[in-house]
Amino acid sequence: MSPLFTGLTVLFALLVLLGIGTPIAFALGLVSVVALLIVDGAGSLSILGETFFNGLATIGLVSVPMFILMGAAVASSPAGKDLYEALDRWLNRVPGGLVLSNLGACSLFAALSGSSPATCAAIGKMGIPEMTKRGYPNEIAAGSIAAGGTLGILIPPSVTMIVYGIATETSIGRLFLAGILPGLLLTSLFMLWTVYDCHRKGVGLMDLSRRFTWVERFAVLPKVLPFLAIVAGILFVLYGGVATPSEAAGVGALFCIILVVIIYRMWSVSKVTAMFRDTLKESVMIMLIIGASELFSYTLSSLFITQSIAEWITALDVNRWVLMGIINLFLLVAGFFLPPVAVILMTAPILLPIILQAGFDPYWFAVILTINMEIGLITPPVGLNLYVINGIAPKITLGEILRGSVPYVLCMVAAIVLLCFFPQIATWLPEQMMRG
Numbered sequence: 232m233s234p235l236f237t238g239l240t241v242l243f244a245l246l247v248l249l250g251i252g253t254p255i256a257f258a259l260g261l262v263s264v265v266a267l268l269i270v271d272g273a274g275s276l277s278i279l280g281e282t283f284f285n286g287l288a289t290i291g292l293v294s295v296p297m298f299i300l301m302g303a304a305v306a307s308s309p310a311g312k313d314l315y316e317a318l319d320r321w322l323n324r325v326p327g328g329l330v331l332s333n334l335g336a337c338s339l340f341a342a343l344s345g346s347s348p349a350t351c352a353a354i355g356k357m358g359i360p361e362m363t364k365r366g367y368p369n370e371i372a373a374g375s376i377a378a379g380g381t382l383g384i385l386i387p388p389s390v391t392m393i394v395y396g397i398a399t400e401t402s403i404g405r406l407f408l409a410g411i412l413p414g415l416l417l418t419s420l421f422m423l424w425t426v427y428d429c430h431r432k433g434v435g436l437m438d439l440s441r442r443f444t445w446v447e448r449f450a451v452l453p454k455v456l457p458f459l460a461i462v463a464g465i466l467f468v469l470y471g472g473v474a475t476p477s478e479a480a481g482v483g484a485l486f487c488i489i490l491v492v493i494i495y496r497m498w499s500v501s502k503v504t505a506m507f508r509d510t511l512k513e514s515v516m517i518m519l520i521i522g523a524s525e526l527f528s529y530t531l532s533s534l535f536i537t538q539s540i541a542e543w544i545t546a547l548d549v550n551r552w553v554l555m556g557i558i559n560l561f562l563l564v565a566g567f568f569l570p571p572v573a574v575i576l577m578t579a580p581i582l583l584p585i586i587l588q589a590g591f592d593p594y595w596f597a598v599i600l601t602i603n604m605e606i607g608l609i610t611p612p613v614g615l616n617l618y619v620i621n622g623i624a625p626k627i628t629l630g631e632i633l634r635g636s637v638p639y640v641l642c643m644v645a646a647i648v649l650l651c652f653f654p655q656i657a658t659w660l661p662e663q664m665m666r667g
Contacts, residue, residue, distance in 0.1 A: 237534050241266055246568075255573045256519035263523070263530040270534055279526065286525025287518060289397055290477060296514035297480030298388050301461075301487045302344035303510045307502065308491040310458055311340050311353030317451040320443040327429030329365060330375050331422050333358040337379025338418045339455075342386045342462050343487075347608050351380035351619040359624045367434050369627045371425070374635020377616040378421060378642075381605035384571055386414035388465055388483070391571045391604065393476065394521070395597050398579045403476040405661040407466060409594040410601065412656050413646065417602070420642040428638065454494055461486050517572055524576035531581075551589040552651070555599075558582060559647065562600055566607025570615070574604060598657040599647055606643050609636040 241262055248258035260283075267275040305311075315336040322328035322335070333354055341350045355376040362372035384391040387407035396403040465483045468474040474482070488506070491497050547554065565574045579600070586596045608616045611633070620632050650656055 233539075237266075237270075238531070238539065241531070241534075249568065255569070256516070256523040259520070259523035259527040259573075259577075263526045266530050266534065275533075278529075282529045283522045283526050286522045290475075292397060292518070292521070293477040294393055294403070294475075294480035295390055295517060296510060297477065297484045298345055298390055298393065299513050299517075300507070300510040301388075301480065301484040302346050302349060303506050303513075304484065304487040304491050305340070305343040305458060306346065306349040306353055307506050307509070308495045308497060310343065310454075310491070310495075311336065311350075312357055313451060313454045314339050315354055315357050317448075317455050320448045320451060323443060327426050327434075329358075329362055330367065330371060330425045330429060333362070333375055334379045334418065334421050334425060337376065338382045338386060338414070339459065341380065341383035342388070342414075343458050345383055345388055345390050347380045347383040347605075347616055348619045350383045351376055351616050352623055354379065355620055355623050359620070359627070367429075368432065368635075369631045370635030371428060371432075371434070372635070373620050373624060373627045373632040374637075374639060375421070375425060377609045377620045377632055377636045378639030380616050380619070381608045381643075382414060382418060384604060384608075385410050385417065385598070385601050387411060388462065388480070389601075390517070391575065391601055392597065394517070394572050395575050395579055395600070396476075397521075398524075398576050399583045399593060399597075401593050401597070405594050406597055408661040408664050409598055409657045411466075412660055413598045413602070413650060416649065416656060417605075417643065417646050420646060421639055424638055424642055457490050457494070458487070461490075520573055521576060524573070527577065528580055551591070554585070554589055555591065555651070558585075559599065559603060562603040563606060566604045567610055569607075571601070571604035571607070574607075575600065592654060592658050594661055595650065595654045595657045599650060602643050602647055602650075606640055609633075609640060 244265070245258055245262045248261060249255065253261070264276075264279065267279075315332060318332035318335045318339075319329065322332045325331060336354050336358070337350050340353055341347070344350055344353070355373075358376055359372045362375075363369065383389070387410050389407070389410060392406040392410060393403055395401070396406050461483050464486075465479045468479050468482075488503075492503075497503070547557075549557075562574065562578070565578065569577075583593060583596075586593060608614065611617070614633075617629060617632050617636065621627065621629050
C-alpha cells in the first residue's frame with residue numbers, strides 16, 4: 232500500500248469519526264493507535280504515552296491557559312457591555328453608528344478574550360436586541376456580530392497564534408505583531424461594508440435618538456481603558472524582549488482578574504470559581520487536542536504520509552501562487568468542518584516546509600491561515616459563531632444569520648487577496664519592532 236493511499240485511508244477514517252460526533256482529541260488518538268497497530272504491530276504501543284506527553288512538554292504551552300484565564304475573567308464581567316456602551320456614545324452620530332459600535336466592541340473584546348464564541352455572546356446579547364429595536368434588519372444585526380466575533384483568533388493576544396507558534400516553532404511575539412495590522416485591516420473592511428450596506432438599505436442614517444454630552448462620553452472610559460492598557464502592555468513586553476509569552480500571559484491574567492474584582496466587584500467565591508472552571512475546561516480540551524495531534528503527526532511521519540504529501544505537492548511544478556491558491560482552498564474546506572486549533576495542529580507542520588520552499592514568509596502565512604479559519608467560523612456545516620448567535624437571538628433564523636454573514640466572508644477573501652499583493656501588511660510591523 233502506497234503512503235498516499237494509506238494517508239487517504241487514515242483521513243477517511245478520521246472524517247468518519249468526526250462525522251459521527253467523536254471528540255477531536257479522541258478521534259485523532261484512535262485513528263493514530265489503530266493505524267500504528269495495523270502497520271507496526273503491538274510493539275508500537277510502547278511509544279504512545281511518551282509521544283503524547285512530548286507534545287505537551289513545551290514551556291510555551293503555559294501561556295495557553297493563562298490567556299484563556301485572561302479571556303474568562305473579561306468574559307465573565309460586564310466589560311463587553313461597557314465596551315459596547317463606550318463606542319455607542321462616541322459613534323451614535325455616525326451613519327450606521329450602532330453597527331459600527333458593535334464591530335468596534337467585537338474587535339476590542341476579541342483582543343481581550345481571544346475567543347470568538349465569547350465575543351459573539353458578550354456583544355451580541357446587548358447589540359442585537361438594540362439594533363433590531365432601532366430598525367436594523369436581522370441580517371445586518373446578526374451577521375455583523377457573527378463576523379466581528381471571528382476577529383478573536385486574529386487580533387492579539389490570540390490562542391490560535393500561540394498554537395501555530397508552538398506547532399511550527401516560530402516566534403509567538405512576531406506572530407502577535409503580524410496579526411495587528413491585518414486585524415485592523417479586516418475590521419476596517421467590515422466597517423466599510425457596513426456603512427455602505429446601511430446606506431444602501433436606508434437604515435441607521437438617523438442614529439440620533441440619544442444624544443450624549445462630552446461628560447457622558449468620557450464617563451465610561453475609566454472602566455474600559457485599563458483592559459486595553461493590559462493588551463498594549465502584553466504586546467510591549469513581548470516585542471520589547473522584557474518577558475516571554477508565558478510570563479506576559481501570567482501577568483496579564485492576574486491583572487485582568489484584579490480589574491474585574493475591583494471594577495465590577497466580582498469577589499464572590501462562586502464567580503471566581505466559575506471563572507477558573509471555564510478556564511480549566513477549555514485548557515484541558517486544547518491540551519488534549521495538542522497531545523493527540525502530536526501522536527497523529529508521529530503516525531503520519533512513521534507511515535511516510537507526511538513526506539509523501541510534501542513531495543507530491545512539491546512535484547506539482549506549478550507557479551507558487553497557484554500552489555498558495557490550492558493550499559488556501561484546502562484550508563478553507565478544512566475550516567468548514569474543524570475548529571481552528573485542530574486544523575493548525577494537523578496541517579501547519581506539514582505545510583510549513585512547503586511554504587518556506589516556495590519562498591513565502593511563515594508569519595505572513597500564519598495570518599492567511601488564520602483568516603481562512605475565521606471564514607470557517609461563520610460558514611456551515613460547523614460555523615460555530617452562527618449557532619452562538621442563534622442561541623442568544625433565537626428569533627433570528629440561521630438562514631438570516633448566514634445571509635448576513637456572507638458579505639463579511641467576501642471581506643475576508645478580499646483581505647487575503649490584499650495580503651497576497653501587499654504581504655508587508657503582515658510582515659512590516661514584526662520586522663520593525665523585532666529587528667535583530
